[in-house]
Amino acid sequence: MSKQPVIFDHDGGIDDLLSLILLLCMPHIELKAVCITPADCYPDDALESTLKILHMFNATDVKVSVGNIIGPNPFPADWRAQPRFCRALPAFLRSQADLTQCVSAPADELMRQVIASSHEPITVLMTGPASNLAAAVITVPELKQNIANVVWMGGAIDVRGNVAMHDHNGTAEWNAYWHPQATYDLLAAELPLVLVPLDATNRLPVSWDFLEGLSKIGTPLSELAGQCWAATVTAIPAYEFTYFMWDVLATCVLGVDSDALTITEGRCQASTNTPNAGQIWQDNSGFTCSWLSDADAKKIIDYIFCLLQSKNAVNLSNC
Ligand code: AGV
Ligand code: CA
Numbered sequence: 001m002s003k004q005p006v007i008f009d010h011d012g013g014i015d016d017l018l019s020l021i022l023l024l025c026m027p028h029i030e031l032k033a034v035c036i037t038p039a040d041c042y043p044d045d046a047l048e049s050t051l052k053i054l055h056m057f058n059a060t061d062v063k064v065s066v067g068n069i070i071g072p073n074p075f076p077a078d079w080r081a082q083p084r085f086c087r088a089l090p091a092f093l094r095s096q097a098d099l100t101q102c103v104s105a106p107a108d109e110l111m112r113q114v115i116a117s118s119h120e121p122i123t124v125l126m127t128g129p130a131s132n133l134a135a136a137v138i139t140v141p142e143l144k145q146n147i148a149n150v151v152w153m154g155g156a157i158d159v160r161g162n163v164a165m166h167d168h169n170g171t172a173e174w175n176a177y178w179h180p181q182a183t184y185d186l187l188a189a190e191l192p193l194v195l196v197p198l199d200a201t202n203r204l205p206v207s208w209d210f211l212e213g214l215s216k217i218g219t220p221l222s223e224l225a226g227q228c229w230a231a232t233v234t235a236i237p238a239y240e241f242t243y244f245m246w247d248v249l250a251t252c253v254l255g256v257d258s259d260a261l262t263i264t265e266g267r268c269q270a271s272t273n274t275p276n277a278g279q280i281w282q283d284n285s286g287f288t289c290s291w292l293s294d295a296d297a298k299k300i301i302d303y304i305f306c307l308l309q310s311k312n313a314v315n316l317s318n319c
Helices: 014-025 043-056 079-080 091-096 107-117 131-139 141-146 172-178 178-189 209-217 220-230 244-254 297-307
Strands: 004-010 028-035 063-066 123-124 147-152 193-195 261-270 280-282 287-297
Touching: 004 107, 014 028, 014 220, 014 244, 014 297, 028 043, 028 107, 043 063, 043 091, 063 107, 079 107, 091 220, 107 123, 107 131, 107 141, 107 280, 123 244, 131 141, 131 178, 141 147, 172 178, 178 261, 178 287, 209 220, 209 297, 244 297
Parallel strands: 004 028, 004 123, 028 063, 123 147, 147 193, 193 287
Antiparallel strands: 261 280, 261 287
16 A cells, blocks of 8 residues: 655644654655744754654655744744753754755745645645645645645634634634634635644643553653653643643544544635634635544544554664
């Protein structure tokens, strides 16, 4: 069976890095490129951690680029600094960042090149704002024909959002809010899109039960993942500040049995203005898309635990 080619566009958060690890564990996935959106991170941290994770998996052929599109609504600085913690872990310090994997073209251009040159329609997984893909398909609409599907962690459809700003009514999710125009443009492109909104990710908080289950696996990879997730628990237990497996769930959509997922098809609209910039809601006159309206947390966690027993991390002997 041939592998499914994938472009991964992430924004360097702790769960974005965990998502990269899980993606590299999936035997049916062939990662072609990693695009970094400088959103919920500082891009130097995100680039170095990305290259080091690729090295852990000996993924030397994967091209990497940092984007230069900046949305109008910056993430809080505390959140952007959080993933620097991963850089300080011994397994990251011991790993090597191969800068020759970086291309000089910005991330939206790398995306165009990789989509256009793919021998079969490619999947785009996005766990940060949608800016790079939106720019790529607006400038070169023919690319749409070579996109098999798009999975995007973004939106809050029938639940409240997670943006708490003075000029916002709380209906948006942060990835959609960082660059509301890109959110609108992505929906308007009517790609074969599955949104992974807060409706589904709310099922997967990083709980103590989850961390205890993870601690029992005992592989170098599960230990490393456990250390990364441990860095998120200072957010527990206030609801607004709970850390969820937002991006990790979106990543699992690429590989978990479909009976773990409830996907709803419909039409959605997105706002680009205050007070609800970045809100995505169901609207019969909106754009065709589908979204993960629910997820079976137990099946997803079993799948994550299974992936973390992968032998793919050949350069990660111990932590
Ligand atoms: O809204 C979820 C998105 C995901 O892509 N990000 C974090 C995930 O990578 C923003 C975010 C919401 N709440 C946060 C976030 C928090 N408490 N800390 C860091 N980032
Ligand atoms: Ca993210």
